[in-house]
Amino acid sequence: MLIDALQCGHFSREVFSQLRQGGVSAVTVTCGFWEDPMESFDSLGKWRDLVGENADLVALARTPAEIEAVAASGRTAIVLGFQNTDLFGNRIRLVEMFAELGVRVVQLTYNNQNSVGGSCYEAEDSGLARFGRELVREMNSAGILIDCSHVGERTTLDTIRHSQKPIAVTHGNARSVFDHSRNKSDDILHALRESKGxxxxxxxxxxxxxxxCASARNWAEMVAKTVEIAGIDSVGIGTDYGHDNGPADYAWMRMGRWTRHVDYGASAPGKPLKTPRAEWLAEGVSGLGKIAGGLKEVGFHDDEIAKLTHGNWMRLYGETFRQG
Known part of the structure; x- marks a missing residue:
């Protein structure tokens, strides 16, 4: 099995076919960034239609058992996720309602400070807010995995301490391996290791x-360095691969409705709007099938590769997802 904990962009039958070619058993898709509750309901409706129209290639999955069943049928399991808590509209009771609709992964903040806590791009991280503590408790209860990929340092550590269940950084890297404000400190990786995130x-x-990005083997070297910090049981795959995004998509992801000015997100002035794909994924997500070979090249054994490619996510999903 191969599980990718985060992809985004425009999914289509062609993308689903590439996922199958790459041997991807399950993928968490991004249903929204800044969307409010009604817009998020619309997104879920569109996703249900899209999956239904391609039922020979994909199926929605809400539990580890459903992921296994979909994979066994020769299809890719689609796990519904959001990269912000705007879908809840600051209404605590909407958490359970979205969980009942099949949402299984939600990130606390997306680039900006919100009513939950701080983000990785704020000059100062406020930590987990009062509402954030309530939301974490509610997400634990409702069976939604908490994601802290774009969340600030202090807020992430607060969340790990406050959550009664392990959390995830679905798409990020170790900051000590590649220095970027979106990546996670060793303190966070150690906290994930201790809490089984x-x-x-x-x-x-x-x-x-x-x-x-140059080759699957080089990327596997980064994975190995991350394992040295976080441990073999706390590392998986979360590519953050974007499908067919254009200028309007980048404007929405980076600027939403919150600014009139240009925001570069994880990029910087002078860099292309759309960064080049990793060379080993030049043909698309069908190239994800190279991962196991790359991991073997850098010295991982079969049982370790199984943990990295799917086992750690399946264990975490079993501990956090609503079971039904």
Missing amino acids: VIGCAVYRNITGDYF
Whole structure:
């Protein structure tokens, strides 16, 4: 099995076919960034239609058992996720309602401070807010995995301490391996290790770097360095691969409705709007099938590769997802 804990962009039958070619058993998709509750309901409706129209290639999955069943049928399991808590509209009771609709992964903040806590791009991280503590408790109860990929340092550590269940960094890397404000400190990786959380190593060039994007083997070297910090049981795959995003998509992801000005997100002035894909994924996500070979090249054994490619995520999903 191969599980990718985060992809985004425009999914289509062609993308689903590439996922099958790459041997991807399950993928968490991004249903929204800044969308409010009604817009998020619309997104879920569109996802249900899209999956239904391609039922020979994909199926929605809400539990580890459903992921296994979909994979066994020769299809890719689609796990519904959001990269912000705006879908809840600051209404605590909407958490359970979205969980009942099949949402299983939600990130606390996306780039900006919100009513939950601080983000990785704020000059000062406020930590987990009062509402944030309530939301964490509610997400634990409702069976939604808490994601802290774009969340600030202090807020992430607060969340790990406050959560009654392990959390995830679904798409990010170790900051000590590649220095970027979106990546996670060793303190966070150690806290994930101690709490049985998982970080999904990304391939997004802006937070991964040219060297680790050059080949599957080079990327596997980054995974190995991350395992040295977080431990073999707390590392997985979370590529942050974007499908067919264009200028309007980048504007929405980076600027939303909150600014009139240009925001570069994880990029920087002078860099291309759309960063080049990792060379080993030039043909698309069908290239994810190279991961196991790359991990073997850098010295991982079969049982370790199984943990990194799917086992750690399946264990975490079993501990956090609503079971039904």
